[in-house]
Amino acid sequence: MATQQQATDEAEIRRHIDKLVEGLEKKDLEALRRLYAPDIVSFDVQPPLQHVGVDAKLANWTPVFTAFETVTYEVRDLTVTVGGDVAFAHGFGCLGGTLKDGTAIGGMWVRATHCLRKIGGTWLIAHDQxxxxxxxxxxxxxxxxxx
Structure with a gap:
């Protein structure tokens, strides 16, 4: 059974993922920067095998934000597990929207895992895949x- 602190932390992490979606849909790199640990290690779908550091992580979004006029991102089946000052969340994500030429993109579903650390009282994404x-x-x- 989850403790009250775990329930509070889980709610915070779910809000954190909501902020991630909001930052993507607003194409706001600075809002996204605040959600990641400075030393994040990301295993994203784009090469290379790993992206180290928040600047490298944010660089993955630059081509998307450049190509898309509007961005949509949907999260489904998010499960969150909290243990002290570390947590992980996993679910499915779908990036879509409208390209600058007006082409609507329905999106592709991916599997996503976020590993978080509580740093200075704030949950930050330290690793994602x-x-x-x-x-x-x-x-x-x-x-x-x-x-």
């Missing part, structure tokens, strides 16, 4: 699945 399933026979990512 975003992935798509892999077809082992072809080596291609499977991008048409939905939760």
């Amino acid at each position: 975003v992935s798509v399933p892999l077809d082992v026979t072809t080596g291609a990512g499977v991008t048409d699945l939905q939760p």
